[in-house]
Amino acid sequence: MSVLVFAESTSEGKFKKTSFEVTSYGKKIAEELATNLVVLSINASENEALYKYGAEKVLNVSNAELSSFNAKNYTSIIVQAAEKENAQVIIIDSNANGLYIAPMVAVNLKAGYASNVVEIPSSTAPFTVKRKAFSNKAFNNCSISTDVKIIGLAKNSYGLFENEVSGSIEDFSPVITENNLKSESIEQTTGKVTIADADIVVSGGRGLKGPENWGMIEELASILGAATACSKPVSDLGWRSHSEHVGQTGKPVAANLYIAIGISGAIQHLAGINSSKVKVVINTDPDAPFFKAADYGIVGDAFEVVPKLIEKLKEFKVNNA
Amino acid sequence: MKILVCISHVPDTTSKINFTDNDTKFDTNGVQFVINPYDEFALTRAMWFKEKQGATITVVNVGNASTEPTLRKALAIGADNAIRVNMEAIDGFSVAQELAEVVKSGEYNLVLAGKESIDYNGGMVPGMLASILDYNFVNACIGLEVEGDKATISREIDGGKEILSCNLPLVIAGQKGLVEEKDLKIPNMRGIMMARKKPLSVIEPVSSETTTSTKSFDKPAAKSACKIVEADNVEELINLLHNEAKVI
Numbered sequence: 001m002s003v004l005v006f007a008e009s010t011s012e013g014k015f016k017k018t019s020f021e022v023t024s025y026g027k028k029i030a031e032e033l034a035t036n037l038v039v040l041s042i043n044a045s046e047n048e049a050l051y052k053y054g055a056e057k058v059l060n061v062s063n064a065e066l067s068s069f070n071a072k073n074y075t076s077i078i079v080q081a082a083e084k085e086n087a088q089v090i091i092i093d094s095n096a097n098g099l100y101i102a103p104m105v106a107v108n109l110k111a112g113y114a115s116n117v118v119e120i121p122s123s124t125a126p127f128t129v130k131r132k133a134f135s136n137k138a139f140n141n142c143s144i145s146t147d148v149k150i151i152g153l154a155k156n157s158y159g160l161f162e163n164e165v166s167g168s169i170e171d172f173s174p175v176i177t178e179n180n181l182k183s184e185s186i187e188q189t190t191g192k193v194t195i196a197d198a199d200i201v202v203s204g205g206r207g208l209k210g211p212e213n214w215g216m217i218e219e220l221a222s223i224l225g226a227a228t229a230c231s232k233p234v235s236d237l238g239w240r241s242h243s244e245h246v247g248q249t250g251k252p253v254a255a256n257l258y259i260a261i262g263i264s265g266a267i268q269h270l271a272g273i274n275s276s277k278v279k280v281v282i283n284t285d286p287d288a289p290f291f292k293a294a295d296y297g298i299v300g301d302a303f304e305v306v307p308k309l310i311e312k313l314k315e316f317k318v319n320n321a
Numbered sequence: 322m323k324i325l326v327c328i329s330h331v332p333d334t335t336s337k338i339n340f341t342d343n344d345t346k347f348d349t350n351g352v353q354f355v356i357n358p359y360d361e362f363a364l365t366r367a368m369w370f371k372e373k374q375g376a377t378i379t380v381v382n383v384g385n386a387s388t389e390p391t392l393r394k395a396l397a398i399g400a401d402n403a404i405r406v407n408m409e410a411i412d413g414f415s416v417a418q419e420l421a422e423v424v425k426s427g428e429y430n431l432v433l434a435g436k437e438s439i440d441y442n443g444g445m446v447p448g449m450l451a452s453i454l455d456y457n458f459v460n461a462c463i464g465l466e467v468e469g470d471k472a473t474i475s476r477e478i479d480g481g482k483e484i485l486s487c488n489l490p491l492v493i494a495g496q497k498g499l500v501e502e503k504d505l506k507i508p509n510m511r512g513i514m515m516a517r518k519k520p521l522s523v524i525e526p527v528s529s530e531t532t533t534s535t536k537s538f539d540k541p542a543a544k545s546a547c548k549i550v551e552a553d554n555v556e557e558l559i560n561l562l563h564n565e566a567k568v569i
């Protein structure tokens with residue numbers, strides 16, 4: 001028996017921050033089930049970094065053919081690792097790649113799968129987890145009835161917990177079979193923080209009047225090391241790219257800090273960003289619904305407030321460097 | 322090309338979410354149901370294949386009789402026929418299994434679904450379906466072209482996109498980008514009239530094996546009031562974010 005965590009790394013071999021979160025979470029479940037934690041990594045360069053979060057054993061796959069993500073191969077590797085380690089619970093990050101492969105892993109292992117889980121299981125018999133439902137407007141307490149269970153962990157829901165162990169690394173060489181699903185190319189905006197990875201997201205709405213006014217949004221984001229985002233109409237109008245659209249029908253945001261500028265706070269917008277920890281709104285209209293969802297708010301004109309905020313944040317950064 | 326579009330029947334995005342029976346059931350009182358927004362993108366892309374490449378489109382839902390108006394709406398948008406598998410959609414796996422039977426018996430080689438249903442948010446039915454069928458699968462699909470039995474697909478990745486190619490058969494889970502918002506079709510009178518005459522067949526489920534079940538629902542805890550900071554005192558906001566919220 002064991003708990004298996006899949007720790008994803010970037011194409012440069014560095015673990016994603018959420019890999020430490022899934023490891024922390026896996027450690028806690030392994031403790032509850034009085035079993036071992038095994039962490040699977042693929043072409044990661046710093047496997048020892050996982051010990052800090054409780055990884056007793058790291059199963060490390062090094063294979064140049066796996067230098068880029070392939071859903072079929074990754075699925076098959078997790079399945080083989082789970083079988084080898086006799087895993088009872090498998091934890092996969094509910095990020096873009098995790099959401100892609102987890103359902104396939106589930107079918108292959110005849111396992112029940114709960115995605116977007118936000119807490120430690122409330123009970124292990126029956127195995128019950130709390131997950132996001134109704135686009136963040138509610139939670140669903142879901143029991144998994146199969147012997148093997150798969151948990152997709154929502155980002156930023158559990159956090160990082162240090163739990164240093166003296167771990168070991170074991171090389172693992174799963175069988176990789178040819179498949180006809182091929183990656184032709186990857187287009188990535190380099191040097192920009194992505195909404196998925198960001199701790200802070202700065203988002204603009206229709207209140208900003210036009211794409212020419214996004215300079216201050218970009219500047220504010222760059223000072224904070226934040227990703228930029230926007231409301232749906234802003235991307236529909238072509239002011240910003242679709243990849244920035246957040247909300248119920250766009251990307252979800254689960255950041256530590258979400259700053260909404262000139263966004264009214266429609267129910268569909270809030271649904272997508274509500275799991276962010278701290279929300280700030282800047283809006284001229286004190287009755288904008290966003291003020292009901294926010295933790296901090298400024299009633300004011302973005303074109304006056306944001307430049308002041310940029311100026312003061314620059315000073316703050318200098319003083320707190 | 323025979324395309325199957327999987328349609329989930331979900332509460333409209335503006336719905337207030339409440340529960341009944343000791344928080345074990347979704348309260349449908351006063352709730353409007355619609356085609357899941359992601360499935361609407363998938364259906365619209367299917368219409369493009371119908372218009373440009375002569376594909377036929379079947380829409381399918383696993384659900385009870387209350388979902389039929391949603392299937393009729395899909396027919397009014399332009400699907401050729403509809404299938405309803407007469408079963409309460411209890412979990413993603415059981416739905417995927419029923420859909421797999423429909424795919425096998427209808428020999429569909431292209432299956433379009435949405436990346437998630439906005440009520441259950443499982444994000445699992447399409448991937449499970451593909452796995453059961455051993456079809457190729459691409460999630461978070463933002464572009465799809467098919468020539469013969471070759472497909473070219475774009476998928477959204479963190480901070481960019483990936484272009485993939487594969488052979489049919491294929492299942493995709495679509496989202497915005499697969500088609501633009503402006504391409505979404507609102508059914509017109511003629512479409513609605515025609516939809517009444519299009520076939521909607523009801524079939525019985527073949528299995529009812531589930532792997533998960535919902536025990537209860539919770540609503541997010543009420544949050545405390547928003548702290549208002551004066552517009553000419555942005556230093557105070559910085560101070561609060563640094564010292565109180567500790568996020569900067």
Ligand SMILES: Cc1cc2nc3c(=O)[nH]c(=O)nc-3n(C[C@H](O)[C@H](O)[C@H](O)COP(=O)(O)OP(=O)(O)OC[C@H]3O[C@@H](n4cnc5c(N)ncnc54)[C@H](O)[C@@H]3O)c2cc1C
Nearest residue numbers: 205206207231232247248249262263264266268284285302
């Ligand atoms: C099926 C469906 C799905 C949807 N999904 C999404 C989704 O995923 N994401 C999403 O965002 N929306 C979504 N929407 C749209 C949503 O209903 C709203 O229309 C949208 O969020 C409004 O965007 P906004 O706040 O930018 O614009 P508006 O509602 O126009 O708000 C602009 C705000 O800016 C303020 N303002 C104006 N001037 C200034 C200024 N100088 N300084 C500061 N503030 C100013 C105004 O007071 C106002 O509150 C969806 C709608 C539907 C029907």
Ligand SMILES: Nc1ncnc2c1ncn2[C@@H]1O[C@H](COP(=O)(O)O)[C@@H](O)[C@H]1O
Nearest residue numbers: 327382383434435437438443444445446
């Ligand atoms: N009951 C259902 N009937 C038909 N298709 C469904 C059903 N449930 C989910 N789907 C499809 O699977 C996608 C993802 O749903 P889910 O896994 O519930 O998030 C949806 O966008 C639909 O395309």
